[in-house]
Amino acid sequence: MKLTILGNNSALPAYSRHPTAQLLEVNQQFHLIDCGEGTQMQLQLYGLSPFKIRCIYISHLHGDHYFGLVGLLSSLSLLGRTQELDLFGPQELKQIIEIQLVWELGYPLNFHALNFQESISIVEHKAVEVISFPVKHSIPTCGFQFIERKRKRILLPEKVREFEIPKYFYSKLTEGADYIKADGTIIANETLTLPGSVPKKYVYAADTQFLPELKQYFLDADVLYHETTYLQSDTAKAHLRMHATTVEAAEMALNSGVKKLLIGHFSSKYKDLSPFLEEAQTIFANTELALEGTTFDI
Amino acid sequence: MKLTILGNNSALPAYSRHPTAQLLEVNQQFHLIDCGEGTQMQLQLYGLSPFKIRCIYISHLHGDHYFGLVGLLSSLSLLGRTQELDLFGPQELKQIIEIQLVWELGYPLNFHALNFQESISIVEHKAVEVISFPVKHSIPTCGFQFIERKRKRILLPEKVREFEIPKYFYSKLTEGADYIKADGTIIANETLTLPGSVPKKYVYAADTQFLPELKQYFLDADVLYHETTYLQSDTAKAHLRMHATTVEAAEMALNSGVKKLLIGHFSSKYKDLSPFLEEAQTIFANTELALEGTTFDI
Numbered sequence: 001m002k003l004t005i006l007g008n009n010s011a012l013p014a015y016s017r018h019p020t021a022q023l024l025e026v027n028q029q030f031h032l033i034d035c036g037e038g039t040q041m042q043l044q045l046y047g048l049s050p051f052k053i054r055c056i057y058i059s060h061l062h063g064d065h066y067f068g069l070v071g072l073l074s075s076l077s078l079l080g081r082t083q084e085l086d087l088f089g090p091q092e093l094k095q096i097i098e099i100q101l102v103w104e105l106g107y108p109l110n111f112h113a114l115n116f117q118e119s120i121s122i123v124e125h126k127a128v129e130v131i132s133f134p135v136k137h138s139i140p141t142c143g144f145q146f147i148e149r150k151r152k153r154i155l156l157p158e159k160v161r162e163f164e165i166p167k168y169f170y171s172k173l174t175e176g177a178d179y180i181k182a183d184g185t186i187i188a189n190e191t192l193t194l195p196g197s198v199p200k201k202y203v204y205a206a207d208t209q210f211l212p213e214l215k216q217y218f219l220d221a222d223v224l225y226h227e228t229t230y231l232q233s234d235t236a237k238a239h240l241r242m243h244a245t246t247v248e249a250a251e252m253a254l255n256s257g258v259k260k261l262l263i264g265h266f267s268s269k270y271k272d273l274s275p276f277l278e279e280a281q282t283i284f285a286n287t288e289l290a291l292e293g294t295t296f297d298i
Numbered sequence: 299m300k301l302t303i304l305g306n307n308s309a310l311p312a313y314s315r316h317p318t319a320q321l322l323e324v325n326q327q328f329h330l331i332d333c334g335e336g337t338q339m340q341l342q343l344y345g346l347s348p349f350k351i352r353c354i355y356i357s358h359l360h361g362d363h364y365f366g367l368v369g370l371l372s373s374l375s376l377l378g379r380t381q382e383l384d385l386f387g388p389q390e391l392k393q394i395i396e397i398q399l400v401w402e403l404g405y406p407l408n409f410h411a412l413n414f415q416e417s418i419s420i421v422e423h424k425a426v427e428v429i430s431f432p433v434k435h436s437i438p439t440c441g442f443q444f445i446e447r448k449r450k451r452i453l454l455p456e457k458v459r460e461f462e463i464p465k466y467f468y469s470k471l472t473e474g475a476d477y478i479k480a481d482g483t484i485i486a487n488e489t490l491t492l493p494g495s496v497p498k499k500y501v502y503a504a505d506t507q508f509l510p511e512l513k514q515y516f517l518d519a520d521v522l523y524h525e526t527t528y529l530q531s532d533t534a535k536a537h538l539r540m541h542a543t544t545v546e547a548a549e550m551a552l553n554s555g556v557k558k559l560l561i562g563h564f565s566s567k568y569k570d571l572s573p574f575l576e577e578a579q580t581i582f583a584n585t586e587l588a589l590e591g592t593t594f595d596i
Contacts, residue, residue, distance in 0.1 A: 012373050013339050037369040038336045041311050061400060067369045071335040074361045075310050092397070099394055102359060102437060139400060 001026050001128075001146065001200055001298040003223065005264065005290045006042040007034075010229050010243075011064045014268035018042060018292060019064035022225070024146055024202060027127035029054040032072075033144065033204050039068035040075050046293055050076055051083075055123060055130070058089030059206035060141035066093065070100045077106040084108040088122055088132070090140060116140040119217065125149075133217045135208035138242045143205040145217055151196030159192045200298050203258075207265060209239065210248035218256035223298050225290060226252055227265035231275055234267075246276050250283035264290030299324050299426075299444065299498055299596040301521065303562065303588045304340040305332075308527050308541075309362045312566035316340060316590060317362035320523070322444055322500060325425035327352040330370075331442065331502050337366035338373050344591055348374055349381075353421060353428070356387030357504035358439035364391065368398045375404040382406040386420055386430070388438060414438040417515065423447075431515045433506035436540045441503040443515055449494030457490050498596050501556075505563060507537065508546035516554035521596050523588060524550055525563035529573055532565075544574050548581035562588030 002025040007018035019036025023043070030052040032039070043050050050072065058066045066089070076085070084107060087093075091113040112122060116134045123130035131145040152174040160170070165179050165187070173179065174196075179187040203221040205214065207229075218224050229243035238245045244252075246263065253261035261284050263276060270276070273289055280287040288296070300323040305316035317334025321341070328350040330337070341348050348370065356364045364387070374383070382405060385391075389411040410420065414432045421428035429443040450472040458468070463477050463485070471477065472494075477485040501519040503512065505527075516522050527541035536543045542550075544561065551559035559582050561574055568574070571587055578585040586594070 011376050013342065018339070037366065038339060041316070041336060044311065061398075063369055063372045063398065063400075067365075067372075067398075068335065071361055071365045074365075078309050096397055099390070099397070100359075100361065100365075102361075 001148065001202055002295055003202060003225075003262075003298055004046060004048065004295045005262075005292050006039055006046070007036045008264040008266060008290045008292050009064075010227075010265045010267050011062070012268040013037070015271050017266065017268075019067070020265060021068065022204065022290075023048060023053075025052075026125075026146065026148070028052070029125075029127075031128075031130070031146065032056045034059055034065040034206075035067075035069040035072060036064050037067040037071075040072045042292070051079070051081060053085065054125075055086045055088065057130070057132075057142075057144055057204075058087070058093055059143065059204075060137060060139055061090050061092060061096075062139065062207065065207070069093075070097055073097065073105065073109065074101065074103075077103065081107045084110060086110045086112060086123070088112045088114055090114055090116075114140075114142045116142060131217075133214075135206050135214060136211045136242065137207045137209065141206050141208065143203065143208065143214070143217065145221075146202040146204070148199035148201070151199055153189065153193035153196050155193055163187050163192065165192065202298050205252075207242075208244060209242040210244050210252070212252075212255070214252065215256045218252060218258055221256070221258040223260045223262060223296060224253055224256065224258040225262040225264065228263040228276055228280065229265050229267050231270070232279055246279035247283060250280040250287060253284045253287070259286065260296075261287040262290045262296065263287060299446065299500055300593055301500060301523075301560075301596055302344060302346065302593045303560075303590050304337055304344070305334045306562040306564060306588045306590055307362075308563045308565050309360070310566040311335070313569050315564065315566075317365070318563060319366065320502065320588075321346060321351075323350075324423075324444065324446070326350070327423075327425075329426075329428070329444065330354045332357055332363040332504075333365075333367040333370060334362050335365040335369075338370045340590070349377070349379060351383065352423075353384045353386065355428070355430075355440075355442055355502075356385070356391055357441065357502075358435060358437055359388050359390060359394075360437065360505065363505070367391075368395055371395065371403065371407065372399065372401075375401065379405045382408060384408045384410060384421070386410045386412055388412055388414075412438075412440045414440060429515075431512075433504050433512060434509045434540065435505045435507065439504050439506065441501065441506065441512070441515065443519075444500040444502070446497035446499070449497055451487065451491035451494050453491055461485050461490065463490065500596050503550075505540075506542060507540045508542050508550070510550075510553070512550065513554045516550060516556055519554070519556040521558045521560060521594060522551055522554065522556040523560040523562065526561040526574055526578065527563050527565050529568070530577055544577035545581060548578040548585060551582045551585070557584065558594075559585040560588045560594065561585060
């Protein structure tokens, strides 16, 4: 998976930083996570084709997370898209889009309302599963787990020949099945294959206050994106507005055993972002700023 | 009056050109004409304070003319605006904004529905009058005339002394009144004053097809902005989509006695804009491209 940051600022655009949007590439398809104003221009700027977007996820209905959506959906239609697109968001988003679209879209837009009560699987593609989970913010908000589907096991050619496994059974072997010979002998899968590489996991925690219970969703993520709207000195303000600080995000990463922490959704009150990195790294060393235009390999 | 172009492209953003928005400064207040996606970022880019916006005009409900509006309105509230703001647009715009605003705005937003049947005066400020007029596009659309209020006449000091005009009457003289002496003698205003400079007129013709009847609104404008979505070679396409070409805009300017023609709303199919200028100038020499970031003195 490859993650490109399109926007990393909070409510107000400032210092050439844009409202939230991220693009996750999985198996040559794009998953767009939130879509602040200007997202379609950011895609152009970074040379990312909007045609490759297969799913869009809107975490919540604060404008800095979706005011670029209807423009993007319109443009896709004007550009001639015919391929269907899945859109996940709060129920109210459906009407918000519908009353703004003057023309019918040239492609099927499948709207799926998010569930803010419990964690559920919302996408089960061949290459990736997406699971939404409720976080805690001032309005109903979801985070998302992106988990690669289990990687196929790798055949051992000499073993497959040695045990005379018929070719039609090869795909079952890659999925982990044992082979049973005509005489009832079982050849264990582990004899015939090696494990595939470990599936990767990216977690987008959306806008949320510090909430230790979220650990269950962050556990062992290869990359966790956690918002840090404020520095530690503004903890009171963060709590009031149901946002998180550098220290809180880093503690979540540390306690959840994640491999890398990305931080973003910076308040427009800060011009210089380096204190964000410094504060988070004192607690969780493998932290990076979610800088716009940066692509992270997951 | 000073006009700054914030966006000059048609439906799709392309080649770093943005959807339509223009900022007209009159007497230190801003009038924002249309508000495509990204307008608030364009204001930042050109160092124009959104706090000085007094009125916003949305010509019609195609997204490239208003998808930046709700973001701008939200940001003004987050930035702490308390001063009222007048918004003019199609009736349906009111609901479109209301369902997207999660918080109450921190300032009064006065919504005024446009009239698409006839031309009417919609703003009568001390310094400027704004008149909307219907144009012809695929959905109800208005253009706008911005006309400076009549400039005050200039007192002739030696004449005022010679005829012993009392000081309390000076302001009436600048408004054009004659002076009547105690004995009934009339001193004509023209004896005591010189004409003020001629009020300026800017006309924004919005998205429209070529329509000779619009001449009545363009007449003698100091600057006319007329859309030219297409070059002459794409006239058939322009007519189909109810847009105008370079040649059509230039003919309108020529027939209406305007002093300068600005052209914009360029289709994203064109990367190079120089043919637009060349084509229009063959018919109307004083044509300029409405290039983003350019400010025109009117």
